[in-house]
Amino acid sequence: MHRYIPNTGEQREEMLREIGVSGIEELFADIPGSIRLKRELDLPEALSEMELVRHLKELAGRNISTDEYTCFLGAGAYDHYIPSVVQHLVRRQEFYTAYTPYQPEISQGTLQAIFEYQTMICSLTGMDVSNASMYDGATAVAESAAMACRATGRAGVIVARTVHPQSREVLKTYFRYTGRSITEWGHKDGRLDPGELERLLSDDTAAVIVQNPNFFGLIEDIGGISDMVHNNGSLLIVSCNPISLALLKPPGDLGADIAVGEGQPLGNPLSFGGPYLGFMAAKEKFMRKMPGRIAGETRDRQGRRGYVLTIQTREQHIRREKATSNICSNHALNALAAAVYLSALGKNGLKKVAELCCRKARYAYDGLLKTGAFSPAFPGPFFNEFTVRYHRDIDMLNDSLLEHRIIGGYPLERDYPELKGAWLVAVTEKRTRQEIDNFVERAGSL
Numbered sequence: 001m002h003r004y005i006p007n008t009g010e011q012r013e014e015m016l017r018e019i020g021v022s023g024i025e026e027l028f029a030d031i032p033g034s035i036r037l038k039r040e041l042d043l044p045e046a047l048s049e050m051e052l053v054r055h056l057k058e059l060a061g062r063n064i065s066t067d068e069y070t071c072f073l074g075a076g077a078y079d080h081y082i083p084s085v086v087q088h089l090v091r092r093q094e095f096y097t098a099y100t101p102y103q104p105e106i107s108q109g110t111l112q113a114i115f116e117y118q119t120m121i122c123s124l125t126g127m128d129v130s131n132a133s134m135y136d137g138a139t140a141v142a143e144s145a146a147m148a149c150r151a152t153g154r155a156g157v158i159v160a161r162t163v164h165p166q167s168r169e170v171l172k173t174y175f176r177y178t179g180r181s182i183t184e185w186g187h188k189d190g191r192l193d194p195g196e197l198e199r200l201l202s203d204d205t206a207a208v209i210v211q212n213p214n215f216f217g218l219i220e221d222i223g224g225i226s227d228m229v230h231n232n233g234s235l236l237i238v239s240c241n242p243i244s245l246a247l248l249k250p251p252g253d254l255g256a257d258i259a260v261g262e263g264q265p266l267g268n269p270l271s272f273g274g275p276y277l278g279f280m281a282a283k284e285k286f287m288r289k290m291p292g293r294i295a296g297e298t299r300d301r302q303g304r305r306g307y308v309l310t311i312q313t314r315e316q317h318i319r320r321e322k323a324t325s326n327i328c329s330n331h332a333l334n335a336l337a338a339a340v341y342l343s344a345l346g347k348n349g350l351k352k353v354a355e356l357c358c359r360k361a362r363y364a365y366d367g368l369l370k371t372g373a374f375s376p377a378f379p380g381p382f383f384n385e386f387t388v389r390y391h392r393d394i395d396m397l398n399d400s401l402l403e404h405r406i407i408g409g410y411p412l413e414r415d416y417p418e419l420k421g422a423w424l425v426a427v428t429e430k431r432t433r434q435e436i437d438n439f440v441e442r443a444g445s446l
Contacts (some may be wrong), residue, residue: 012024070406071407073426074425075385075410076215081429085344090336104309108306114307114330117132122281124246125279127281128284132292132294132330133279133332133334136277137261141168142173143260144258146291148258151286154203154234160209161185161186165415167211167239181204191218191220191378194228203232205232207235208236208237209237213248217383217386217387217424218387226255236257239260242338244354244384246354262278263334276334287311295308363427368444374388377422385424387423387424389423397443
């Protein structure tokens with residue numbers, strides 16, 4: 001008997017007889033021989049458990065980790081401190097091995113966690129209703145655009161070029177072959193240009209998508225464009241950093257109809273790019289247009305509090321033509337981590353994290369400018385990320401910093417060819433004064 005396959009030879013023979021075939025090969029008779037592999041798989045010899053663990057540790061040791069390197073790279077994923085309580089609770093088997101909350105009678109813990117997460121997201125964003133989470137921030141942006149088209153009956157979306165480039169790429173993928181159109185809206189000195197937006201708005205514009213703080217790290221004047229968007233009968237979608245909402249006005253207070261964003265900063269590790277979670281919240285009147293699922297609170301016949309999936313847009317549960325999206329699930333474990341993180345920090349703790357990010361970013365920014373090797377890229381306030389111009393080769397700069405165990409910033413030229421020499425630097429509450437001073441000294445001397 002194979003260690004990982006419990007069926008014995010006798011059991012396999014019994015199953016073959018039961019289904020009426022003479023052997024395993026007959027099960028694959030419909031696959032042409034010309035495309036079937038005619039040799040053994042090219043795999044190394046099997047290892048013992050001890051040997052395998054040692055081999056995996058050797059492979060993992062080749063990676064650069066933020067445990068050993070100081071990270072100033074952001075661009076959508078951030079090296080925040082995660083309180084130990086987050087992983088302790090997330091890894092409880094009741095959550096870690098749970099399948100899905102279809103049946104409320106056996107999923108009360110999961111459903112309550114989702115409900116608490118939704119409540120916190122609504123509080124952060126200033127919105128009325130949140131779904132149970134999306135796959136990531138880019139997915140949330142694309143789904144919100146599709147949601148706006150359904151709500152308005154229009155087919156055009158205007159997206160600012162200051163929105164994360166990957167979110168814009170996912171949006172293009174979503175809208176391909178749908179008959180919907182995407183128009184990109186440029187920036188002026190790194191921030192939104194209301195004059196250009198006024199020229200781009202049309203009777204077919206379903207929504208305008210902006211990001212705040214934007215991809216360059218700058219804080220936008222969202223309230224200044226809200227009236228313009230709504231006077232056109234369009235919806236305003238704001239993608240935002242959830243940590244920043246502890247200091248900045250929430251999208252709901254600035255006139256946004258839908259708020260989305262990447263939830264990774266809320267208690268989720270970098271994890272080589274995922275899995276993350278996208279959050280989505282909206283005004284109540286758009287609730288039935290939202291994708292995914294929404295958990296709600298109710299009472300049973302005995303008056304006891306309970307939790308259910310109030311809205312499910314999954315095709316298995318409703319008519320396909322009424323499904324708002326083909327997203328039928330949510331990243332519940334990542335959303336749980338966000339809920340535990342927010343609960344552990346509370347309002348004051350989250351505000352403290354946001355203040356530290358903001359102040360330390362300003363300290364790093366001022367330090368880089370004083371070296372003389374960098375100059376400001378854009379005017380205006382920023383949160384925890386900023387852009388500076390470097391007058392030499394940025395890739396060489398990052399390579400040199402890496403030799404000193406420092407992960408440098410993001411070269412904006414990769415996504416914005418016109419921004420040659422622009423360097424996007426992120427600073428979180430984890431960075432110490434000593435780390436920032438060392439970063440500034442190394443970067444300024446290269």
